[in-house]
Structures are given as C-alpha cells and as structure tokens.
Amino acid sequence: MPRTTYNKMAAIATGLVLGASVMLPAAHADDYYAGQTIRMIIPFSPGGGTDTFGRLISQHLGRHIPGSPTIVAENVTGAGGLLGSNEFAERVDHDGLTLMTASGHLNLRAFLGLQGLRLDLDALEPVVAAPMGHVTAISTQAGIDDPADLLEAQGRLTKGITDPVGLLESLVALEMFELNYRAVPGYGGRGDTRIAFERGELMINTQSTPAYLNSVQPLVDEGMAMPLYAIGFIDGEGNPQRDPAVPDMITAPELYEQIHGEMPSGTIWEAFKVTVPLVQNTRGTVWVHGDIPDEAMAALREGVEAMVNDPEFQEASASILEGYEIMWGDDLGQIKASMDAASPEVLDYLRDMLNERFGTEFN
Amino acid sequence: MLDAFVNAFWILLDPFRLLMLFSGVAIGIAVGILPGLGGLMGMALVLPFLFGMDAYAGVALLIGIAAAVPSADTFPSVLMGIPGSSGSQATIMDGYPMARRGEAARALGAAFTASLIGGLIGALALSAVVPFARPLILAFGSPELFMLTLLGLSIIGVLSGNRPLKGMLAAVAGLAIGTVGGAPVAAEYRFAGDFLYLYDGLSLVIVALGLFALPEIVDLLARGGAIAERARGLGHGWMDGVRDTLRHKWLVIRHSVIGVVIGAIPGMGSSIIDWVNYGIVAQTSKDRSRFGKGDVRGVIAPESANNAKEGGVLMPTLLFGVPGSSAMAMLLGALMIFGVQPGPQMLTRDLDLVFVIIWSLALANVFGTFICLLLSRPIARLTFVPFHYIAPVIIVIVIVGAWQETRHWADLAFLLGFGLLGWLMKRSGMPRPPLLIGFILSGLAERYLWMSYNLYDWEWLTRPGVLTIGALAVALIVASVRLKRNTSQRAEAIQMAESDKESRP
Numbered sequence A: 001m002p003r004t005t006y007n008k009m010a011a012i013a014t015g016l017v018l019g020a021s022v023m024l025p026a027a028h029a030d031d032y033y034a035g036q037t038i039r040m041i042i043p044f045s046p047g048g049g050t051d052t053f054g055r056l057i058s059q060h061l062g063r064h065i066p067g068s069p070t071i072v073a074e075n076v077t078g079a080g081g082l083l084g085s086n087e088f089a090e091r092v093d094h095d096g097l098t099l100m101t102a103s104g105h106l107n108l109r110a111f112l113g114l115q116g117l118r119l120d121l122d123a124l125e126p127v128v129a130a131p132m133g134h135v136t137a138i139s140t141q142a143g144i145d146d147p148a149d150l151l152e153a154q155g156r157l158t159k160g161i162t163d164p165v166g167l168l169e170s171l172v173a174l175e176m177f178e179l180n181y182r183a184v185p186g187y188g189g190r191g192d193t194r195i196a197f198e199r200g201e202l203m204i205n206t207q208s209t210p211a212y213l214n215s216v217q218p219l220v221d222e223g224m225a226m227p228l229y230a231i232g233f234i235d236g237e238g239n240p241q242r243d244p245a246v247p248d249m250i251t252a253p254e255l256y257e258q259i260h261g262e263m264p265s266g267t268i269w270e271a272f273k274v275t276v277p278l279v280q281n282t283r284g285t286v287w288v289h290g291d292i293p294d295e296a297m298a299a300l301r302e303g304v305e306a307m308v309n310d311p312e313f314q315e316a317s318a319s320i321l322e323g324y325e326i327m328w329g330d331d332l333g334q335i336k337a338s339m340d341a342a343s344p345e346v347l348d349y350l351r352d353m354l355n356e357r358f359g360t361e362f363n
Numbered sequence B: 001m002l003d004a005f006v007n008a009f010w011i012l013l014d015p016f017r018l019l020m021l022f023s024g025v026a027i028g029i030a031v032g033i034l035p036g037l038g039g040l041m042g043m044a045l046v047l048p049f050l051f052g053m054d055a056y057a058g059v060a061l062l063i064g065i066a067a068a069v070p071s072a073d074t075f076p077s078v079l080m081g082i083p084g085s086s087g088s089q090a091t092i093m094d095g096y097p098m099a100r101r102g103e104a105a106r107a108l109g110a111a112f113t114a115s116l117i118g119g120l121i122g123a124l125a126l127s128a129v130v131p132f133a134r135p136l137i138l139a140f141g142s143p144e145l146f147m148l149t150l151l152g153l154s155i156i157g158v159l160s161g162n163r164p165l166k167g168m169l170a171a172v173a174g175l176a177i178g179t180v181g182g183a184p185v186a187a188e189y190r191f192a193g194d195f196l197y198l199y200d201g202l203s204l205v206i207v208a209l210g211l212f213a214l215p216e217i218v219d220l221l222a223r224g225g226a227i228a229e230r231a232r233g234l235g236h237g238w239m240d241g242v243r244d245t246l247r248h249k250w251l252v253i254r255h256s257v258i259g260v261v262i263g264a265i266p267g268m269g270s271s272i273i274d275w276v277n278y279g280i281v282a283q284t285s286k287d288r289s290r291f292g293k294g295d296v297r298g299v300i301a302p303e304s305a306n307n308a309k310e311g312g313v314l315m316p317t318l319l320f321g322v323p324g325s326s327a328m329a330m331l332l333g334a335l336m337i338f339g340v341q342p343g344p345q346m347l348t349r350d351l352d353l354v355f356v357i358i359w360s361l362a363l364a365n366v367f368g369t370f371i372c373l374l375l376s377r378p379i380a381r382l383t384f385v386p387f388h389y390i391a392p393v394i395i396v397i398v399i400v401g402a403w404q405e406t407r408h409w410a411d412l413a414f415l416l417g418f419g420l421l422g423w424l425m426k427r428s429g430m431p432r433p434p435l436l437i438g439f440i441l442s443g444l445a446e447r448y449l450w451m452s453y454n455l456y457d458w459e460w461l462t463r464p465g466v467l468t469i470g471a472l473a474v475a476l477i478v479a480s481v482r483l484k485r486n487t488s489q490r491a492e493a494i495q496m497a498e499s500d501k502e503s504r505p
Helices: A002-033 A049-064 A079-090 A104-112 A147-152 A168-176 A190-199 A209-221 A252-260 A266-279 A294-308 A311-321 A329-341 A344-358 B002-012 B015-033 B039-050 B055-072 B074-080 B091-100 B104-129 B133-138 B142-154 B164-177 B196-200 B204-223 B238-247 B249-264 B270-284 B297-320 B326-337 B351-384 B387-403 B409-427 B433-456 B464-486 B488-503
Strands: A037-042 A070-075 A098-102 A124-130 A134-139 A158-161 A182-185 A204-208 A225-230 A284-289
Touching (some): A037 A079, A049 A070, A049 A098, A049 A124, A049 A284, A049 A311, A049 B326, A079 A098, A079 A104, A079 B196, A104 A266, A104 A284, A124 A294, A134 A168, A147 A225, A147 A252, A158 A190, A158 A204, A168 A266, A168 A344, A182 B433, A190 B133, A190 B297, A204 A209, A209 A225, A252 A266, A266 A329, A266 A344, A294 A311, B002 B055, B002 B351, B015 B039, B015 B074, B015 B351, B039 B326, B055 B074, B055 B104, B055 B297, B055 B351, B074 B091, B074 B104, B091 B104, B091 B297, B104 B249, B104 B297, B142 B270, B142 B433, B142 B464, B164 B433, B204 B387, B204 B433, B238 B351, B249 B270, B249 B297, B270 B297, B270 B433, B297 B326, B297 B351, B387 B409
Parallel strands (some): A037 A070, A037 A098
Antiparallel strands (some): A098 A284, A124 A284, A134 A204, A134 A225
C-alpha cells in the first residue's frame, strides 16, 4: 500500500513536472513580451493597401500575443520602400520586437535581388499575410470578342506599367502567351492605368480583382472592354487554382491550355509558378527575423492564431481583405516554398526580361 | 439626388460627426500654420483612430483637415514669407510685402474671405459636376498632360519680372534639380549613387522651406526689428481685407473655377495651382504696377484657387479612385478601411457618403475661415514683435517641418543646402519662384513626354488637345513679352519690390 501511494505520489509528481514543463514555454513566452513594445515598420506611406493591412495587424495582434505587448506602426518611407526595408534588414535587433509589413512587390524585389535593396527573405519568417488576386482585361478596340482569340488581337497592344517589378505577374502571363504587346512605363499607379484604359490610351489592363470588379466591370458592362483571364493562384502541387473572388473567370494557364491544347511548360511556366505566389500577397506580408528567440516566435504564432479566431478581428478585417482569406500558420509555408522551388534559370530569366525591357538593375 | 443631398446634411448633423468635423478643422489649422506640415501629415496623424469609427464621422474628420489646411497655411506665408504648406507658396509674392508694410491683418482678412468663397465654390462645383466630371477627367491623356506642364513652365516669364534671363536660368536649375532620383519612366536612379535617400528625389517641402524660409529668417535677423517695417498699428485691419475680397468678387470666382478645373485633372499635382493662378492674375490685370509689392489681388487669386481646388481633386478621387493629391491618397486609404470602394458606382451605391463629403467640405470651410479670422488679429500682432524673439521658435518649427519628411539626417542637410542656395539667389537678385516651378514640373514633363512617345510615337503632336494647349502656351509667352515691352512700368515695380526687400541691410 505505501508503495502504491508512493507510486501514485511519484506519478502525480511526474505529472506535475511534465505539466510544468509543458507549461514552461508558454510561461516563458508570456514573460517575453510582457510590458514590451513591438515596432511595426511599414516601408510605404500611410493610406495604401499594404499600409492598411499593416495597421490592421498592429491594431489587433498585440492583445492576442501572450504578455499583451503594444504594437506601434511606423511608416518608414523613401526610395519605394527601400529605406524602410533596409532599416529592418540591417539596423534592428533580432529580438522579435521589430516586425515589417512588406507588399508582394517588395517581396519580389527582395527575391530577385533588386539593386539597392538589402533584404534577404531567406533570413526572415512570415508571420501573417493577406493575398490578393489580379484580373487582366483587354479593350474591345483590339477587335476580339473571345479571350481564346487573344493572339489575333489588332492594333498597338499598349500595356501601362507603373513599376515593372510590381507588375511582374501580369507581364509573365503576357510573355507566356507570347503576345506582342507594347509596354508603356511611367504611370503613377494602377488607378491611373485604369483611367488611361477607359480613355483608350491603353489596350491591356491588369487590376487587383476587387479593383477590377469595382471599376473595370462597369466598362465591360458598357461593352468597352472584355476580361481576358484572372492570374489565379497556384496550389501546393503547382497546379493553377481559380481566384476565389472571381471563381467563374478562366485563369491564365487554363486559357493557355484552351488556345494551345496543352498546359504551358518550360522556363516561362516555372517563372509563372514562382512569381504568382510571391506577388499575389500584394496586400501584405508581415515578416520577422528568422533567428529571434524561440519563445518570441512561439508567442507570435500563438498570437496570430488567437487573432484570426477572434470575431472582433474577423469583423474588422472583412472589408479590408476584400473577399480573401487571411494566410497564417502552415499556409505561410507556400511563400517560402515558391522561393525555394525557383531554379537559377528561372531567376535569370526574370532578371533578364526586366533588364532588357525596362533596364532594371539587380545586385 | 436631391433627397440624398438633404439626407446627407442630416447625417452630418449628428453631434459626434460634427465633433469630428470640428476636430478635423482644428488639426488642419494647426498643421497648416506650422510650415512644412500639410494635410498629408494631419491625415496621417488621425489614421489610426479611424479603425472602428463610422464612415461618415471618419470622412468628416479627414475632409475637415483637408479643407482647413489651405486656409490656415496662409498665416506663415503672409506673416513670415515662409510657405505654410505647398498650396500657399504663391501667396508669399504679395502677402508678405503687405505684412511688411504693416498690413498683415488686411492681407489675412482678404485671404481668408477668398479662401471661404473659393472653398464653397469648390464644394458647389463638386456637387454640380459629380455626374458630368468623367468627360473632363478622361479628356486629358498623357500628351495633353505634357502640354499642360509646358503651359505651367510658360508662366515663368511672368514671375521673373524684368529679369527674364535670370528667371529662365533659375527655372532650368529647377528642372535639373528635379531630375535627381528615380527616373519617371525607367528603372534608373540619377545623381543618387549608392545614397538611397536620393532614390525618391528631393522633397518639395524641403526645397520650398530651404529656398524661402531660411533666407528670410537670416535677413530679418541681420536687419533687426520686427517683420513689419512701418508700425501703422492694426488700423488697416482685417475688415479692410474682407472688403477688398468682396470688391474683387469676379476675380475670386474666376480663380476658384480655375482652381477646381486644374485640381480635377489627375496627374498634375496640386502644388502648381497657386503659382498658375498668381501668374494669370499678374498677367491679365490692367494695372499691374503693384504686383510683387503687396497687391491684394496677388493674395486673393491664389487663395481662392487654393481652397477651391479641394473640390476639384475630390472628383478623380471619388469617381475613379485615383488620388488627385497625396492627401487624397490618404482619403482613399481611409475609404478602404470603411469598406467603400471609390469609383463610378459610388454615385449609386454610396451617394449619401458622397454628399456627406461635399457638406463636410463646405462646413469645414466655413468653420475654418471663422476660426482663422478670429485668430488673425492676435497672430498678426506677431509681425510687430522684434523678430529675434520669435526667430528661435520659427527656426525650430522649420527644422521639424523638414525633418518629418523622412526623418533621415539628409533632410536637414538639404534644408541647409537649399537655404544657402536661396540666400545666394536672393542676394544676387535671381528670382526663386521659377526654380521651384521648374522643380515641381521637371518629373511630370519628362514622364508625360516619354509616355506620349511610347504610346503614339510622334502622332501625339497632332492631337487637337495638344495643339490647343500649345497655342495657349505660345500666346501666354508672346503676350508677356509684348506687354512687357509696352509697359516696362510693372517690371520696374517688381524690381523695386525685390530690391526693396534686398537693399535694406
């Protein structure tokens, strides 16, 4: 009897110890951020899509992280996001007290190694992200009434360029079709290309899907334009997926298959598969340095999980996410997986294309 | 339509929304008075508070700021010759000489009354034009926008007085300085080397503060005494200014309309509007002898256009979701937070909100003017205080204004650099406004020229819009040259005004 008691006691003690050790990281994580202030660098000016996402996260994430740190969003602007990104890359401690909200375009710049940008995505971990699809439309002046006739389009097929790297996914899609288009750089933003498209100055126009539905769809209804394809998404196995905001619209790879009878292949297809997951997080990716203390990483992950399950956050984020699901937890793996999958040939292909067409310089 | 118009008024009368509108006006006045800070800064300050606010209250807050800034930024322009924000640079030309004559209160009274009327005309135009603004906005393609930049450059002659060569030299320098940084149509960085700060080019705020604020401060300190040279007391009070503006009512209306139209053209940027209006009024007035010396019309024209333009820049912002100015980009961001997508459908889906914006614009102009008029008497007294008492405060404010641009040490270095350049120009009698105009238009001219060529090869030269605007620019230049030959009087006057400023030790 005493023995059993002893065993029981031992079991209870072991249980307690085990329990405590299980509790331990959480307790640590709790300590880690207690009373701290996290700085969220947003390398763009206030008011844009990426900024809005970064501020949404800053507003809600803090109270869900164990220890309830305060998150302060700070716009570190300049040089198209380079100044803020470089500050994050080189001048902050890797202690989990600094986060950065990047746009998909910035991710792509870092990935391709744009000149002047010293951000190494391999050394970072995504914390939470918001995707955003894109739709390409063509003016009816091109004289076609079915997307499948794309290659017979007539006239100067002008495509407005705001920032070539930022539009890479739409350019890669056009290259995939081997369409003979004329790129016109210099537009201030996608909104400006939308006006130029309505004016008849531009024949091909790519917008984010919500902007398409909101401002290009009316032109389609008036018979001035026709949607060609959605860029779509790429699933874990590298297969095209419909854009959840326009599930009935054909995606670019599907249209290619319809025209050529087979799926696209070769370097350009690889380039498409790399570009799309990286850039379609246009709305924003929150990054943290990969080598922050484990308890800090655990606390951040825990905080994100609690945040996305919080009805208050869901309500606040609905209008900002514009029909897309927030990306968190294991789904974030896609972002890094697509970068790891990129072969040197694909990288060279993308850099050469940007360099030849637009003179973009890389490191 | 009329239903929504009346309905929106009641929506805005809700106490909380009115409070927000008032807060916006108060913030707008504060950032407007501080040199270098503008509507963009004010809106960025309140952005975090918008989450969780209802759309009407949030929009009232933001529009309150946007509408009050162009009224309040007149204070530093008139009182100290320092641009209060990029919208009131041209007000310096005549407002500051008035203040130095001891007529600060009168200049302010005239400016605020013009601002009020201009702002109301802007709101009225926005409500009247909203259904028809699309053709206007769509009429300006890249080639037409390029010609508009040339038209802007052609007013340089007017701003150079009888020193056209020096004026052109300054303008060319401005064009060159404007090429620093990322090229508008190529992935190329000019004169930037590895210095990332220069990738975005130089900031307009820093260039303007350096050129106008520092030289003025230095010279005032060197001279000693107060800003106002003749202590006439406040006898020439603000009521005189109000009467001035009412007497020139057609001028106010004309320039308000010009302000609305230029504001409505996306891609031109609103910082050129006050200069264009100053150029026009100085060019078209019969008696032009007093411009640059303290002619009240030189205050009324840019100030009415300046407030009216907010109605104009809202047109592309609301109808196309294309920000008409950087502050409007912030408004677009805010609309997104409220789940409102700007665009043509706003007129059907969110008509209430559109009219709340218009009412906010109108009411904010009324509140803003009222507060500014109340403030103008005590603030105008500053011009009679010995300058060395206020200089330290002004210097701090100017430095903070420059520093908030990117909070990079180079902000301050370039502020000093342009301060030195401005002082040298002032000493050597080289007009500074042309440099600023060249700087503002440099990137735009290059961008639209290349875009026109890329889009149409050389065919763009024959477009009717291009030919019309081109003819206008040529006419403006020819007229200014011929009128100048006939009446050298005005030129002398400007020279006298400038040397007036400069010769006093």
